[in-house]
Amino acid sequence: MIKLKADYVITMNEKNEVLKNAEVLFDKKIIDVGYNLKGEEIYLGKNSVLMPALINAHTHLEFSKNKTLLDYGDFITWLECVIDKREELFISCKGECYKNAIEEMKKSGVCAFGEISSSGNDLKYLKHSPLKVVYFNEIIGANPAIVDVMYQDFLNRFNESKKLENEKFKVGVSIHSPYSVHPILMDKVISLAKEENLPIQAHFMESKAERLWLDKGEGEFKIFFEKHFKNAKPLIKPIEFLEKFKDTNTTFVHCVHANDKELQKINEIKAFIAHCPVSNRLLNVGKLDLEKVKNNHIDYSVATDGLSSNYSLNLFKEIRAALLMHTELHPKYLAKDLLKAVTKIAAKELNLNNGSLEKGKDADLISFKLPSEVKDIEYLPLHIILHTNEVEKLYINGEEI
Ligand code: MCF
Ligand code: FE
Numbered sequence: 001m002i003k004l005k006a007d008y009v010i011t012m013n014e015k016n017e018v019l020k021n022a023e024v025l026f027d028k029k030i031i032d033v034g035y036n037l038k039g040e041e042i043y044l045g046k047n048s049v050l051m052p053a054l055i056n057a058h059t060h061l062e063f064s065k066n067k068t069l070l071d072y073g074d075f076i077t078w079l080e081c082v083i084d085k086r087e088e089l090f091i092s093c094k095g096e097c098y099k100n101a102i103e104e105m106k107k108s109g110v111c112a113f114g115e116i117s118s119s120g121n122d123l124k125y126l127k128h129s130p131l132k133v134v135y136f137n138e139i140i141g142a143n144p145a146i147v148d149v150m151y152q153d154f155l156n157r158f159n160e161s162k163k164l165e166n167e168k169f170k171v172g173v174s175i176h177s178p179y180s181v182h183p184i185l186m187d188k189v190i191s192l193a194k195e196e197n198l199p200i201q202a203h204f205m206e207s208k209a210e211r212l213w214l215d216k217g218e219g220e221f222k223i224f225f226e227k228h229f230k231n232a233k234p235l236i237k238p239i240e241f242l243e244k245f246k247d248t249n250t251t252f253v254h255c256v257h258a259n260d261k262e263l264q265k266i267n268e269i270k271a272f273i274a275h276c277p278v279s280n281r282l283l284n285v286g287k288l289d290l291e292k293v294k295n296n297h298i299d300y301s302v303a304t305d306g307l308s309s310n311y312s313l314n315l316f317k318e319i320r321a322a323l324l325m326h327t328e329l330h331p332k333y334l335a336k337d338l339l340k341a342v343t344k345i346a347a348k349e350l351n352l353n354n355g356s357l358e359k360g361k362d363a364d365l366i367s368f369k370l371p372s373e374v375k376d377i378e379y380l381p382l383h384i385i386l387h388t389n390e391v392e393k394l395y396i397n398g399e400e401i
Contacts, residue, residue: 006050012356026363053111055346060306075207098125109366109391136174206254279305335381363398
């Protein structure tokens with residue numbers, strides 16, 4: 001059993017309590033949070049913060065070798081570039097490359113991440129990850145002629161990953177997007193997820209081009225599809241796409257160009273949004289309307305996406321980018337939401353039993369120090385986001401990593 005004491009304890013409990021000079025008692029699970037708990041305490045020091053460890057809900061570690069290879073600034077140009085360089089990037093990302101990616105997340109206090117796997121190449125490198133992994137096997141393929149082949153390939157990867165499930169490695173499924181997956185494949189994969197109660201992720205309404213293509217069959221995607229496939233037509237209406245995920249645990253990634261009806265639908269089916277602000281900026285697709293997301297009562301996480309569309313996997317840097325980008329929101333309140341986004345909400349998206357310091361939750365926690373005292377506790381989240389890049393301690397299932 002370990003008892004830690006910190007100047008500030010952020011619980012993320014139902015009441016969203018922040019406790020001053022409080023203690024957290026845990027073994028593999030959180031046993032208690034409060035004052036005068038039993039056992040010998042470790043005091044974390046002046047201006048110390050203890051909080052749930054962070055969760056990076058959406059990444060693509062397969063692309064971790066990318067630094068300067070891909071073209072940023074326009075979504076379709078980036079996509080063409082990814083198609084072109086995908087193999088090269090995958091082949092060159094081996095042990096050290098995955099290790100570095102995980103290390104960067106770990107240093108920033110990440111205890112768990114959602115990995116979108118399109119090839120299965122990453123499996124052997126992630127099965128012994130020191131961080132918890134939710135491994136989303138991705139399905140992609142819009143051509144009806146190869147639906148069966150694509151599904152079989154998906155199933156093979158899925159079954160391989162299933163064999164490795166344990167306390168720290170869980171499996172999910174990912175439907176790449178409404179423009180790139182045939183509805184037959186969507187249905188097959190969603191029904192599998194329902195049977196096995198698996199979390200789902202899907203990229204949705206990331207670019208203006210996607211909006212135009214799905215609404216009208218026009219725009220840059222028309223040119224893109226004419227180049228790659230013959231007679232391509234949009235395969236599904238965005239609302240129909242969303243409806244397919246009713247009664248599942250689904251996270252829609254990006255949603256920058258989702259309209260009011262779609263946001264209402266996302267709320268109605270109790271789905272989540274994963275917000276990737278740096279990725280959105282670099283691919284120059286616009287900015288998620290967080291005010292609308294909030295007004296529609298949708299819970300959102302913040303994630304880095306992969307190094308395919310980011311320069312870093314540090315999750316503190318990512319939420320700082322969000323804080324600076326969303327100028328329409330008061331920084332004090334936005335900061336509060338952002339900390340919740342990378343802990344409690346991300347845990348829900350990934351079906352994990354962590355993300356808050358409450359009795360019975362997994363003991364996944366981080367500690368670090370602020371440069372000086374925060375008098376008004378209302379400003380604590382803001383100062384944490386402004387002043388933290390790396391953490392001092394990271395515990396996963398009660399073990400210091
Ligand atoms: O989230 C970003 C941008 N939107 C879509 N896809 C990806 C992102 N980063 C990597 N990807 C992957 C995706 O999973 O790129 C491929 C898919 O495997 C695009 S389609 C060749
Ligand atoms: Fe992504």
